[in-house]
Amino acid sequence: MIWVQLVNGLMEGMMLFLIASGLTLIFGVSRIVNFAHGSLYMLGAFLTYALVPVIAPGTVAGFFAAVILAGIGVAAIGTAFEVLALRRVYGADSLMQLIITIALVFVIRDVVRWIWGANSLSVPMPDALMGALVIGDTYFPVFPFVIFAAGLAVVAAMIGVIRFTRTGILLRAATDDRGMAALLGINERMIFTAVFAAGSFLAGIAGGMAAPWGDVNYLLDTTVIVSAFIVCVIGGLGNLYGALAGAMLVGITKAVGVLYFPRLSMVLIFLIMAVVLVARSLGRQGGPAR
Amino acid sequence: MLARNLIGASALAIAAALAGSAHAEGKALKVGYVTGLTGACAPISEDGLNGAKLAVKDLNAAGGILGRPVELVVRDSQTKPEEGGKQARELAAAEGIEMLTGVCSSAVLLAVNAVAAEFKIPHVAMIGSTQKANIEAFNPYFVQTQANATMEAFAAAEYVAKKTDWKRITPMGFDYEWGHTSVDAFTSRLKELRPDIEIAAPVFTKVGEANMGPYITAALANQPDAIFAAVFGGGLVSLIKQGQSFGMFQKSNLVTLLTVDTLQSMGDAMPKEKVYGIGRAPFFALDQGAELSAFIEDYRAAYNEYPTDWAINGYDAMMFYAQAAKAAGSAEADPVMAAFAGSSFDGLKAKGLTMRPFDGQMNAPAYVGEVNFDPAYPFPTMKNVEKFDGAALMFSEETIQAMRDAAK
Numbered sequence: 001m002i003w004v005q006l007v008n009g010l011m012e013g014m015m016l017f018l019i020a021s022g023l024t025l026i027f028g029v030s031r032i033v034n035f036a037h038g039s040l041y042m043l044g045a046f047l048t049y050a051l052v053p054v055i056a057p058g059t060v061a062g063f064f065a066a067v068i069l070a071g072i073g074v075a076a077i078g079t080a081f082e083v084l085a086l087r088r089v090y091g092a093d094s095l096m097q098l099i100i101t102i103a104l105v106f107v108i109r110d111v112v113r114w115i116w117g118a119n120s121l122s123v124p125m126p127d128a129l130m131g132a133l134v135i136g137d138t139y140f141p142v143f144p145f146v147i148f149a150a151g152l153a154v155v156a157a158m159i160g161v162i163r164f165t166r167t168g169i170l171l172r173a174a175t176d177d178r179g180m181a182a183l184l185g186i187n188e189r190m191i192f193t194a195v196f197a198a199g200s201f202l203a204g205i206a207g208g209m210a211a212p213w214g215d216v217n218y219l220l221d222t223t224v225i226v227s228a229f230i231v232c233v234i235g236g237l238g239n240l241y242g243a244l245a246g247a248m249l250v251g252i253t254k255a256v257g258v259l260y261f262p263r264l265s266m267v268l269i270f271l272i273m274a275v276v277l278v279a280r281s282l283g284r285q286g287g288p289a290r
Numbered sequence: 291m292l293a294r295n296l297i298g299a300s301a302l303a304i305a306a307a308l309a310g311s312a313h314a315e316g317k318a319l320k321v322g323y324v325t326g327l328t329g330a331c332a333p334i335s336e337d338g339l340n341g342a343k344l345a346v347k348d349l350n351a352a353g354g355i356l357g358r359p360v361e362l363v364v365r366d367s368q369t370k371p372e373e374g375g376k377q378a379r380e381l382a383a384a385e386g387i388e389m390l391t392g393v394c395s396s397a398v399l400l401a402v403n404a405v406a407a408e409f410k411i412p413h414v415a416m417i418g419s420t421q422k423a424n425i426e427a428f429n430p431y432f433v434q435t436q437a438n439a440t441m442e443a444f445a446a447a448e449y450v451a452k453k454t455d456w457k458r459i460t461p462m463g464f465d466y467e468w469g470h471t472s473v474d475a476f477t478s479r480l481k482e483l484r485p486d487i488e489i490a491a492p493v494f495t496k497v498g499e500a501n502m503g504p505y506i507t508a509a510l511a512n513q514p515d516a517i518f519a520a521v522f523g524g525g526l527v528s529l530i531k532q533g534q535s536f537g538m539f540q541k542s543n544l545v546t547l548l549t550v551d552t553l554q555s556m557g558d559a560m561p562k563e564k565v566y567g568i569g570r571a572p573f574f575a576l577d578q579g580a581e582l583s584a585f586i587e588d589y590r591a592a593y594n595e596y597p598t599d600w601a602i603n604g605y606d607a608m609m610f611y612a613q614a615a616k617a618a619g620s621a622e623a624d625p626v627m628a629a630f631a632g633s634s635f636d637g638l639k640a641k642g643l644t645m646r647p648f649d650g651q652m653n654a655p656a657y658v659g660e661v662n663f664d665p666a667y668p669f670p671t672m673k674n675v676e677k678f679d680g681a682a683l684m685f686s687e688e689t690i691q692a693m694r695d696a697a698k
Contacts, residue, residue: 001511004536008503015501118332120524120555122531132535141535144503214500215527215555219330223500255504262493262508 004138005255011144011213013251014151018206019224020231020243021158022199028175028238029195030090032097036081036104038225040200044074044207045216046112049123063126064150067208071201078200082193090192105221112218123211147209154205155244162240171195175238230269234276316358319621321346321608322387323362324377324402325417329369330498331394333523333551334600338392338417339364340593341604344585349608355615360608363387367398375401382409388621389414391607396420396439396468406431410623412614412630416607417600420467424649425690426697431623432650433630435607436570436639441683443472445656446518446545446568447479448678451487456515456543458488462505462529463520465494472520490514495525502528506536516543516566527555530565539564548661550598553670560670565661567672571602571639572657574667575675582638596667606637610652640677648687653680 023037047070055069056062081104089096129146132139162168173181174191182188207220231250235242250269257268323342325335339362346360354360363385367374374393381387382405390406391414393399399418406413407429415423419438437445450456461477463469473492480487490512495505506529509517517538521529526546533539539561548567553560569575573596576582585605589597597605610630617633618625631647645652659675685693 001507004507005504008501008507011503012501113332118336119551120333120527122527122555122557122559124557124559125531130534132537134537139535139537139540141503141532143535210500213528213532214502215524215531217333217524219498219524220500223498255507258493258504258508259511262491266496 001138001259002256004140005259006252007140007144007148009252009255010148010248011251012254013248014148015206015210016227016231016251017244017247018151018154018202018209019228020235020247021155021240022202023228024232024235024238024240024243025195026199027232028240029171029178030086030192032086032090032101033094033237034196034199035098035101035225036108036221037199037203037228038221038223039105039108040074040078040203041207041224042112042218042220043077043108044070044204045123045211045220046116046121046207047073047204048208048211049116049121049216052123057124058127060126060128060146063129063212067205070208071205074204074207075197075201078203079193079197082196086196087189087192109218109221116218118218120215120217122215125212129212143213147213150209154202158202159240167194227269230273233273316354316356318361319355319358319389319615320361320363320385320387321611322378322381322385322390322411323364323392324367324374324381324390324398325364325392326369326374326394326398327364327366329367330523331367331369331398331417334417334598335392335394337551337598337600338394338604340589341597341601341606342392342416342608344588344592344601345605345608345612348588349612355612356619356621358621360612364392367393367395367402369395369398371395371397371401374398375405378402378405379409382406382411387411388623389611389626391416391611392604393418396422399423400427403427403429403432412611412623412626414607414611416603421471421685422467424651424685425693428649428694430647430650431627433610433627433645433652434650434654435610435637435643435645435652436603436654437656437678437680437683438651439468439471440475440685441654441680442547442568442570442656443475443520444479444683445658445678447476447483448683449566449658449676450476450480450516450518450545451483453516453543456487458490458512458514459516459518460490460509460512460514461492461518461520462509463492463494464497464499464522464525466497469494469497469520473518476518476520495521498523498525500524500528502532503536505529506533506538510536510538510541514542516545519544519546522547522549522552526552527559530556530561531559534559534561545658548672549600550596551600553672554595554598557669560661560663562663563661567659567661569657569659569672569675570599570654571606572599572659572672572675573597573602573638574664574671575657575659575677576602576639577641585638596669602638606635606639609637610635610643640680643680646684646687649685649690651680651684653684655680656683 051066129143132141231246235246365377393402394417396418415434421440461473463473493509543564545566614629618629630645635643656678659672662673664671
């Protein structure tokens with residue numbers, strides 16, 4: 001039983017991380033708290049819903065192709081938003097930034113409702129990922145495993161890019177000291193745009209990957225953004241590894257908690273966050289939160 | 291002079307055209323329709339409104355109510371009680387509405403019901419249901435035209451009790467008023483009917499939970515023969531889809547709220563068996579008559595989909611009101627309320643429906659059946675649907691009185 005819950009927890013943690021990582025990266029570089037991040041996740045789910053029937057429905061390859069295309073679509077929309085709107089308020093006060101990202105939440109929500117309606121939609125699961133691995137009397141669902149593995153691949157790629165490529169070096173430089181990076185001739189604007197696009201892509205594929213597991217509806221945006229913020233707070237906003245640890249902590253606490261403290265599992269997560277906040281958010285890496 | 295005459299003439303022409311388009315004499319009878327067009331209730335609210343609009347169309351085509359054209363004044367409650375209450379108040383105070391309906395969420399229902407009592411306007415409930423409105427928050431202007439949450443849970447308990455090979459049950463529910471009321475009612479009635487059944491501690495999830503996996507594992511930990519789940523919408527879709535990956539339909543059965551909108555959302559992802567659904571007005575299982583067929587045809591023509599339970603309830607609520615107002619010969623609140631109590635109504639969802647003035651509850655039936663794939667429809671339906679007579683599911687007047695006294 002507990003092992004099944006662990007699988008549940010790991011999958012939820014991975015999903016949370018994919019969302020929270022974009023949120024935290026964007027904040028790390030541009031100091032923008034992107035309230036619309038949940039909307040990008042929701043958009044990824046809807047685009048996947050639209051694409052799956054077009055690209056080889058029922059196959060694993062078709063599903064992942066749809067997810068990646070959806071991610072690219074969301075990244076394009078995110079980039080357009082960054083270039084057309086967000087770019088104008090980087091210097092402005094945080095209230096302005098807040099309003100502009102919240103405006104995007106409403107715009108995406110209304111457009112999605114207009115196109116797909118308000119009813120819950122269902123993305124069919126690829127046939128090969130349906131069902132479970134039965135060990136003894138216990139059913140280990142296949143889909144969460146695969147999603148977790150796919151998520152791990154994304155995380156590995158992301159960490160690889162950040163640590164070992166020139167883009168990654170520039171990104172870390174801009175996160176560490178924006179002014180200095182600019183003085184050295186790094187194109188700050190390009191970095192901001194690229195990070196926003198990457199964050200949007202991550203949110204988009206997270207939405208797409210989770211789509212067959214649950215339902216797709218236009219309220220997913222708010223459902224997901226709260227948990228993503230909790231993860232960021234636990235990990236320290238701007239701290240990628242912190243977000244990874246925070247996401248896994250939240251996912252596993254929720255899943256295992258419901259088995260032993262059914263009435264408390266939601267509360268536990270907020271408790272963890274409260275403790276982290278009270279302990280003055282040193283982040284999980286030990287450095288002071290920025 | 292000529293110009294002035296022309297203006298006068300065209301104004302007259304416009305007025306005549308306006309009156310003509312309403313094609314019924316008399317002042318319009320305004321119906322305040324407060325519903326959650328945005329927020330958690332949106333999918334359901336839209337269906338209910340579509341049904342009500344068709345009713346208004348049919349009523350006006352037949353000359354309106356008491357010769358007055360019917361007009362829906364629609365307001366969005368955003369599925370928030372304060373907003374719903376505010377909208378209802380504004381409609382009552384400024385728009386001159388003579389009836390309130392449309393509310394979806396049970397919390398909004400209570401807020402709107404308070405406004406209905408204050409302004410003495412008949413409030414006809416058609417989607418939202420909570421026994422509070424019949425018991426401690428009851429007022430004489432309240433009419434509930436469907437089986438309330440308690441009655442629905444009782445129907446599920448009656449149904450489950452007949453499954454003699456089911457010995458262990460785990461209840462699940464959304465962690466808010468409706469979920470808890472349903473789980474409590476189901477548990478208490480089932481214990482009475484089948485003392486031998488073991489009922490595990492209920493598992494509650496937050497409303498609309500997308501990752502049901504952990505809760506499914508927890509519910510299956512008790513090795514139940516069936517799970518009773520008071521969940522709906524997206525959370526329910528998640529429960530059924532994910533349940534299949536956890537062997538839920540190998541190890542257990544599921545009894546839950548399956549309205550037509552959920553059946554449509556599930557589509558092919560619905561398991562072929564072991565799912566049992568409670569419906570409020572499943573069009574495919576109702577007594578088929580000319581009126582129902584005509585309604586289904588009109589609905590499909592207008593909205594390009596099959597009517598959901600909410601659409602049928604929306605239509606019935608408007609028609610029940612129209613019948614009462616005609617019988618009363620007036621749209622005044624008190625005569626209309628008296629007419630509600632005194633008349634028997636043949637709706638789309640059932641015939642011979644009456645309203646009990648003691649708590650405003652209509653003896654509306656609940657339907658429970660098992661999932662079925664009928665090639666005639668592009669989505670799963672239900673077979674062997676059992677109709678539970680509403681009268682047998684309602685609390686007796688003594689019980690209600692006792693509950694009212696206890697709530698004081």
